[in-house]
Amino acid sequence: MLTIDSLKAFGADTDDALARCMGNEAFYFKLIGKVLDDKNFEVLEQAIHAKDLDKAFEAAHSLKGVLGNLSLTPVYDPVNEMTELLRSRNDVDYTTYLKAIADKKAELTKLLE
Amino acid sequence: MMKRSTEVFLDGKRHILIADDEFVNREMLENILCDKYDVLKAEDGLIAYDLIRKNRKTLSLILLDLMMPNLSGLELLDRLKEDPDTKNIPVIVLTSDQASEVESLRKGAADFIPKPYPQPDVIKARISRSIELAEDRQTISATERDDLTGLYTCEYFYRYVEQFDKYHPSTEMDAVCFDVNHFHILNERFGTAKVAEILQSIADCLASVFSSSDGVLCRMGEDTFLCYCHHRDDYPKILEKISSGCGIKMRAGIYASCDKNLDIQSRFVRAKIAADKISNAYSVFTSTFDETLLKEELFAEQLLEEFPKALEEKQFQVFFQPKYDIRGDKPVLSSAEALVRWFHPTLGMISPGKFIPLFEGNGLIAQLDEYVWRRTAERIADWKERLGISVPVSVNLSRAEMYDSALVDTFEKITGDTGITPKDIYLEITESAYVSDSNQIVNRVSQLRDHGFFIEMDDFGSGYSSLNMISELPIDALKLDMLFIRNAFDKQNDTRMISIVIDIAEYLGVPVIAEGVETEEQYLALKKLGCAIIQGYYFSKPLPADEFEKLLRS
Structure with a gap:
C-alpha cells in the first residue's frame, strides 16, 4: 500500500509532486502506478543493447520529464544523468545506469504492493 | 485572418489543447487546468495537428511537448505558424532543454514551461497571460483594418502617419482626401451591395497606386479615402485610373507638401476642405488646398458663430x-x-x-x-x-x-x-x-x-x-x-x-x-x-x- 510516508522514505520529494497534483494524493498515487507501466523503460533498455542511441535518448528524455514531474528523485537521478550523456550520443557503458534505474523502479513497485 | 472573438467564450471556458506523448504529463496538466479551461488532449503530433485544425476557431492556446512520435513539436509549430488559420493561436512549449526553449521562441512560440513543471500557479499565470496577449493583439488587428476594404481605419491611420513622420521628418509629403462624387446617388442607383463592391475596387485601385513604401491609406466614413504619401503631381492620372477601373468619378482634395508643424488631423481637414470645394463641380476633379480656402472656411464659421x-x-x-x-x-x-x-x-x-x-x-x-x-x-x-x-x-x-x-x-x-x-x-x-x-x-x-x-x-x-x-x-x-x-x-x-x-x-x-x-x-x-x-x-x-x-x- 503506497503512502506519502513510504514515498518520502523512498526518497521522493512528495511536497513538490503533490503541489503539481493540486494536493490530490490519490491522483498522485495513480500517476505513479502509470509511470511504472511506462513502456519507455523497456525501450530505453532495448535501445541501449541495440546501440540505438537516438532512440535511447528519446526514451530517456521522455522518462526524465515524467519522473521529474512526479519528483521520484531516486529513479529520476540516474535517468537524468543518462539523458545528458545520450544527448551528445556518448557511447559509454550504460549498464550501471540501467541497473540503478531497474533497482529503484523495483523498490518503488514494491511500495505499491 | 481567422477571427476568434471573445464572444466564443461567453457561455463556457476557453479551450486548451495539451499535446504530449506522456500520459502522466497530460493528466497532470489537465488536472491543474480543468477548473478554468476545457482541455483537449493529443498523444502525438499528428493527432494534435488534426485536433487543432478541427478546433481552430475555438482554441485559445496550445501546450506543446517538443519530443513526440510521428510529428515532432517543432515541426508542428512550423506547420501552425505557416497556416493563416492557426498562426494566431498562441503556443506554449513544454520542455526540459534550454536549447529548445530559444529555438521554439524563435519559431513563434509564445512562451515555454519547463519540465519538471513549476508550481501550478505559475503554469496558470503564464497560460492566462499568453491568452490575454493573443486576444489583445487580435482585437487590435480587428480594429486596425476597415472590414470592407482592408485599408486602415481612421484612428490607426493617424497613428501610422505619426510614426511615418517620426522616421522621415524631412520627406516632402502630401495629405490627400479622395471622395466619391455624388455618393448618395450611387446607393440609390446601384444598391448597397454593388456600392460596397465599388468601394472595394476603389480601395484596391488606390492600394495599387500607393505601395506601402509610397504612402499610407485609410477609409474614413462611407466614401472618403485618406492618403498620406510622398509628394507627387499625377493626381489627375490616378483619378482617371480609378474612373476607368471602377466606373465612378472621384475627386481629390490635395494639401500638397504639407506643413508638418500642423497636427495630422488638421492636415487632412485642409485636404477635405479642398475636396469639398469641388463637390458640386462636374468637370473639376482635383483641388489643391491653399490658404484662401481655409480663410473662406474660417470666415463662414465665424459668420455662423456670430x-x-x-x-x-x-x-x-x-x-x-x-x-x-x-x-x-x-x-x-x-x-x-x-x-x-x-x-x-x-x-x-x-x-x-x-x-x-x-x-x-x-x-x-x-x-x-x-x-x-x-x-x-x-x-x-x-x-x-x-x-x-x-x-x-x-x-x-x-x-x-x-x-x-x-x-x-x-x-x-x-x-x-x-x-x-x-x-x-x-x-x-x-x-x-x-x-x-x-x-x-x-x-x-x-x-x-x-x-x-x-x-x-x-x-x-x-x-x-x-x-x-x-x-x-x-x-x-x-x-x-x-x-x-x-x-x-x-x-x-x-x-x-x-x-x-x-x-x-x-x-x-x-x-x-x-x-x-x-x-x-x-x-x-x-x-x-x-x-x-x-x-x-x-x-x-x-x-x-x-x-x-x-x-x-x-
Missing part, C-alpha cells in the same frame, strides 16, 4: 432699392425691394452673397428673413405715418419658408403689429421654389394671396417652370432674372426671349419687373418691349433707409 449676436445687436440693416414704373412718359418711383446688409463691428460691410447662401444652408435664414420682414414693415409704417407716403416694399422669402405652415400667421402678425396692410408689403418668391414641390408651394402662395398679399415671382427665367404650370400660378408680377437681362444685352443683343416672357406676362395679366438694369440702352429697350417696372443701378443702387426716405420726399 449670427445670434449680430441679430441681437441689430448689425443687419435693411436697404431699399427703388423700383420705377416706366409705363408712362417719365419713370415714376413706385415701390422698392428690401435688401439686407450686414455691418459687422470689425469686418465692416459683409456682402449678402457671402452670408445668405450660408444661412440658407443651415436654416438660420428663417430668423434673418423674419427680422428683415419686420424691420421693413416698421419702415413702411413709419413713412406712412410721418410722411403720409404709401410705398409698397417687397421682401424675399426663401424656399424653406414656403413649407412653414405658420407663414401666413407670421405675416398677419407683422402687419398687425406695425399697423400696415397686406397691400403695403410685397412678397418675392423665387421661381425655383415653385418647381421643387409645386402643389404645396402653390397652395401656400394661394393662401398668402387670399390674405391680400401681393406675390412677385422672383428670378423668372432661371428655373424650369413648365409652360403648362405657369398659367395656374397664383402670382401678381413676374420678375425677370438678372442674368436673363444681362445675357440678352451682353451677347448678341438678342432680346427675343425677353419679349416672349413679356408676352407670357401679358397673357397672365401681370406686369413684368426687370432687375439688374444698368444702362440707358437696356432701359430704353425694355421700355420699348413693354416691360412695366425696372429696378437697377441705372436708376439707383440699394439705399439706406434715410437716403431712400429723401428720395421719397423729393
Whole structure:
C-alpha cells in the first residue's frame, strides 16, 4: 500500500509532486502506478543493447520529464544523468545506469504492493 | 485572418489543447487546468495537428511537448505558424532543454514551461497571460483594418502617419482626401451591395497606386479615402485610373507638401476642405488646398458663430432699392425691394452673397428673413405715418419658408403689429421654389394671396417652370432674372426671349419687373418691349433707409 510516508522514505520529494497534483494524493498515487507501466523503460533498455542511441535518448528524455514531474528523485537521478550523456550520443557503458534505474523502479513497485 | 472573438467564450471556458506523448504529463496538466479551461488532449503530433485544425476557431492556446512520435513539436509549430488559420493561436512549449526553449521562441512560440513543471500557479499565470496577449493583439488587428476594404481605419491611420513622420521628418509629403462624387446617388442607383463592391475596387485601385513604401491609406466614413504619401503631381492620372477601373468619378482634395508643424488631423481637414470645394463641380476633379480656402472656411464659421449676436445687436440693416414704373412718359418711383446688409463691428460691410447662401444652408435664414420682414414693415409704417407716403416694399422669402405652415400667421402678425396692410408689403418668391414641390408651394402662395398679399415671382427665367404650370400660378408680377437681362444685352443683343416672357406676362395679366438694369440702352429697350417696372443701378443702387426716405420726399 503506497503512502506519502513510504514515498518520502523512498526518497521522493512528495511536497513538490503533490503541489503539481493540486494536493490530490490519490491522483498522485495513480500517476505513479502509470509511470511504472511506462513502456519507455523497456525501450530505453532495448535501445541501449541495440546501440540505438537516438532512440535511447528519446526514451530517456521522455522518462526524465515524467519522473521529474512526479519528483521520484531516486529513479529520476540516474535517468537524468543518462539523458545528458545520450544527448551528445556518448557511447559509454550504460549498464550501471540501467541497473540503478531497474533497482529503484523495483523498490518503488514494491511500495505499491 | 481567422477571427476568434471573445464572444466564443461567453457561455463556457476557453479551450486548451495539451499535446504530449506522456500520459502522466497530460493528466497532470489537465488536472491543474480543468477548473478554468476545457482541455483537449493529443498523444502525438499528428493527432494534435488534426485536433487543432478541427478546433481552430475555438482554441485559445496550445501546450506543446517538443519530443513526440510521428510529428515532432517543432515541426508542428512550423506547420501552425505557416497556416493563416492557426498562426494566431498562441503556443506554449513544454520542455526540459534550454536549447529548445530559444529555438521554439524563435519559431513563434509564445512562451515555454519547463519540465519538471513549476508550481501550478505559475503554469496558470503564464497560460492566462499568453491568452490575454493573443486576444489583445487580435482585437487590435480587428480594429486596425476597415472590414470592407482592408485599408486602415481612421484612428490607426493617424497613428501610422505619426510614426511615418517620426522616421522621415524631412520627406516632402502630401495629405490627400479622395471622395466619391455624388455618393448618395450611387446607393440609390446601384444598391448597397454593388456600392460596397465599388468601394472595394476603389480601395484596391488606390492600394495599387500607393505601395506601402509610397504612402499610407485609410477609409474614413462611407466614401472618403485618406492618403498620406510622398509628394507627387499625377493626381489627375490616378483619378482617371480609378474612373476607368471602377466606373465612378472621384475627386481629390490635395494639401500638397504639407506643413508638418500642423497636427495630422488638421492636415487632412485642409485636404477635405479642398475636396469639398469641388463637390458640386462636374468637370473639376482635383483641388489643391491653399490658404484662401481655409480663410473662406474660417470666415463662414465665424459668420455662423456670430449670427445670434449680430441679430441681437441689430448689425443687419435693411436697404431699399427703388423700383420705377416706366409705363408712362417719365419713370415714376413706385415701390422698392428690401435688401439686407450686414455691418459687422470689425469686418465692416459683409456682402449678402457671402452670408445668405450660408444661412440658407443651415436654416438660420428663417430668423434673418423674419427680422428683415419686420424691420421693413416698421419702415413702411413709419413713412406712412410721418410722411403720409404709401410705398409698397417687397421682401424675399426663401424656399424653406414656403413649407412653414405658420407663414401666413407670421405675416398677419407683422402687419398687425406695425399697423400696415397686406397691400403695403410685397412678397418675392423665387421661381425655383415653385418647381421643387409645386402643389404645396402653390397652395401656400394661394393662401398668402387670399390674405391680400401681393406675390412677385422672383428670378423668372432661371428655373424650369413648365409652360403648362405657369398659367395656374397664383402670382401678381413676374420678375425677370438678372442674368436673363444681362445675357440678352451682353451677347448678341438678342432680346427675343425677353419679349416672349413679356408676352407670357401679358397673357397672365401681370406686369413684368426687370432687375439688374444698368444702362440707358437696356432701359430704353425694355421700355420699348413693354416691360412695366425696372429696378437697377441705372436708376439707383440699394439705399439706406434715410437716403431712400429723401428720395421719397423729393
